[in-house]
Each structure stands twice: as C-alpha cells, then as structure tokens.
Amino acid sequence: MRFASLGSGSRGNATVIQAGNSCVLMDCGFTIKETERRLDLLGLMPKDLDAIVVTHEHSDHLKGVPAFARRYDLPTYMTPGTFRARDLGKLPKLHLIENYQSFSVGDIDIEPVAVPHDAREPAQFIFTFEDMRLGVLTDLGNVSAHVEKCYQHCDALLLEANHDSMMLAMGPYPMSLKDRVGGPWGHLNNQQALRFVQSLDLDRLKQLVIAHISEKNNAVSKVQDVFQSISEQLEDIQYATQDAGFDWVTMTKRATPAEPAAAVAQSK
Numbered sequence: 001m002r003f004a005s006l007g008s009g010s011r012g013n014a015t016v017i018q019a020g021n022s023c024v025l026m027d028c029g030f031t032i033k034e035t036e037r038r039l040d041l042l043g044l045m046p047k048d049l050d051a052i053v054v055t056h057e058h059s060d061h062l063k064g065v066p067a068f069a070r071r072y073d074l075p076t077y078m079t080p081g082t083f084r085a086r087d088l089g090k091l092p093k094l095h096l097i098e099n100y101q102s103f104s105v106g107d108i109d110i111e112p113v114a115v116p117h118d119a120r121e122p123a124q125f126i127f128t129f130e131d132m133r134l135g136v137l138t139d140l141g142n143v144s145a146h147v148e149k150c151y152q153h154c155d156a157l158l159l160e161a162n163h164d165s166m167m168l169a170m171g172p173y174p175m176s177l178k179d180r181v182g183g184p185w186g187h188l189n190n191q192q193a194l195r196f197v198q199s200l201d202l203d204r205l206k207q208l209v210i211a212h213i214s215e216k217n218n219a220v221s222k223v224q225d226v227f228q229s230i231s232e233q234l235e236d237i238q239y240a241t242q243d244a245g246f247d248w249v250t251m252t253k254r255a256t257p258a259e260p261a262a263a264v265a266q267s268k
Contacts, residue, residue, distance in 0.1 A: 001129040003158065005245030006030065006038035008138075008211040012242070013061050015136060015158065016042060016049075019129035022106030025074075026053045026125065026136060028064035032071055035064055042248065046072045051105045054078035055139060056119035057085035066091060077103065079112070081121020097123065113150045115140040118185040126150065132251050134158070138212040141186040143196045152200055156207040156251050158240075159197065161226070162187035163217035171217050187212065190226040202233045207249055211240035 006014035012029035016039070023044070028035055036046060052074050055061050066088045069076045075093035083096060097103065100112040100123060112123040117139045124147075127134045135151045138160035151157065168182055168189070180186050188196070197208065210223050220239045231237055240246045 001127075001132045001134065002248045002250040003127075003134055003156070004042050004248045005158075005209075005211065005240050006035065006042070007242055007245045008240035009213065009215060009242030010060050012064075013138070013212070014038070014064075014245075016044065017108060017127050017134060017136075019127070019132075020107030022050050022108045023048050024051050024053055024105050024108055024110070024127070025049050027055055027061040028052060028068050029060040029062065030064045032064065032068050035068055038245070046074075049074060051075040051077060053105075053110065053125060054082055055124060056117060056122035057082045058119060058139070061139070062086065062088075075105075077105075077110075079121040079123055082119070082123075085120040111150070113137075113147060115147055116142055116144055116185055118180065126154065130253070132156075132253060134251065138162075138187075140188060141184040143188070143192065143199075148196070148199055153204055154200070155204060155254065156209075156249065157197070157200075157205060158209045158211050159193055160188045160212040161190045161193035161210045161218070161223050162212050163189050163214045164219070164222045165189045165191070167219075167222075168214075168217040173217070181214075181217070187214075190218070190223055194226050194230070197227075197230060202230070204254070206235040207238075207251065208234050208236070209238045209240055209246060209249060211246075213239065213241070215242060 001019040003017045013027045015026040017024045073092050076091050077095045079097045097112050102111045109128040111126040115124050124137045133154045134156045135154040136158045238246050
C-alpha cells in the first residue's frame with residue numbers, strides 16, 4: 001500500500017492511494033491538464049484510477065472533480081451534503097455516502113469519518129488494505145472524541161497542520177477569515193496537530209505526513225520545530241507542499257512473530 005500527493009494547500013489538493021490492484025484519487029482541486037501533469041510526475045495516468053473520493057465542497061478540494069470524472073468516466077463518491085452544496089452537473093457513476101457508511105473501491109476498504117469543518121457534510125477517510133490502515137485527516141477545526149477514536153490505530157497518517165497561531169493573528173487575512181480559519185470549524189494549528197498525534201498509538205503509527213500547510217500563515221520550518229519532540233518515536237515524518245505535494249510513501253505490513261515486515265503495494 002502506498003500514497004502520494006499531487007499538491008496540498010489552499011490552491012489545490014489531491015491525494016492518490018494505491019493498494020493491490022486498485023487506485024483511488026481523494027479530492028481534485030486542479031484543472032484536468034494540471035491533474036494529468038501531476039499524475040504523470042508520480043508515474044500514473046488517469047486510466048490507472050478506479051474512483052474519486054471527495055471530502056467536501058470547498059473549491060481547493062472539489063473544483064476539478066466534475067470535469068475530470070466526466071472526461072475519464074470515473075466513479076465518484078461523496079456525501080449527500082457535499083453533492084447538494086454545489087451545482088456539479090451530471091456525474092458519471094455517482095455514489096452517495098449515506099450516514100458515513102464504509103464502502104470499498106476494489107481492494108481498498110474506505111471508512112468515512114465525520115469531522116468538524118465549515119462545510120455541508122464533510123468527511124475525512126481511513127483507507128485499509130489487508131491489515132494496513134492509512135488515515136487522511138485535513139480540514140477540521142478541532143479534534144473531536146469521535147475523530148480521535150477513529151484514527152487511533154493507523155499505520156500511516158496524512159495530517160493537517162494548517163497554521164501557526166501567531167502568524168495567523170499577525171498575518172494579512174481580514175479578521176473574519178482569521179476567526180474562521182482559527183475557529184473550531186476551521187483548520188488545525190500546529191499545536192493542535194501535535195497534541196493529536198501524541199494521543200495516538202505511536203507504537204503502531206510509523207509514517208506521518210504533515211499537509212495543508214498554509215503558505216501565508218505557517219512555514220515548514222515552524223512545523224518541523226513543533227514536531228521535533230516526537231521525531232524519534234516515528235520512523236518517518238514528511239512535509240507536503242502546495243506545488244510538489246509529496247512523492248510516494250510506501251507502507252509496510254506490521255511484523256508478527258511468524259512474519260517479518262515486508263512492503264506490499266506495487267505499482268499497477
């Protein structure tokens with residue numbers, strides 16, 4: 001099982017999850033041409049994708065979805081609230097995620113998780129293949145008890161650390177936007193993200209990618225300073241960027257007494 005990002009930030013988000021014989025694109029905040037270009041950098045073509053899974057209706061996550069899905073006749077999964085929040089036109093093979101029920105796309109099992117964010121019916125997702133669990137968690141203003149419970153036992157985690165609180169307070173945003181971003185229905189700051197990771201099963205969590213880092217209200221160096229305190233407890237910490245996202249991160253099976261750890265996901 002492996003995952004990569006086409007880009008992460010307020011100007012566009014898209015994440016690819018690949019396992020077994022299946023490949024899922026989570027969100028698409030880029031044009032068709034730009035999505036194709038960024039997929040190519042990862043060694044993928046649109047025909048390699050089996051479905052698009054959408055977290056919520058904000059443009060940096062959704063704006064490229066309808067056109068890309070129509071161009072390549074891709075099944076699309078989203079909550080009813082997300083679908084009704086925007087005029088998306090006709091979508092081929094639309095699947096509405098009712099009541100956050102789990103579903104599968106080929107070899108990948110997908111668990112939607114309700115999160116506190118200022119969208120109609122937002123969802124984040126946990127992707128499972130065999131005994132490996134990848135949690136993707138961005139775009140939420142606080143870590144609810146439900147979120148903490150759902151993400152407790154992940155082998156890898158893609159997590160938002162959107163802003164540094166002081167940079168946001170002193171930055172260029174109008175006060176209304178500062179209140180939204182830093183509020184309980186906005187985005188996680190660096191310290192909130194750290195506290196959440198510290199609450200997880202760090203004996204199981206091996207790989208952490210910090211994402212959705214604001215270009216105006218945060219800096220990778222600030223995030224690195226914050227997460228330095230747990231760097232020795234994790235095998236790998238990476239930082240996603242808006243322009244480059246991050247390259248493939250390959251997950252490994254957890255070792256058991258009868259089975260050594262081994263990489264599992266291979267490219268199609």
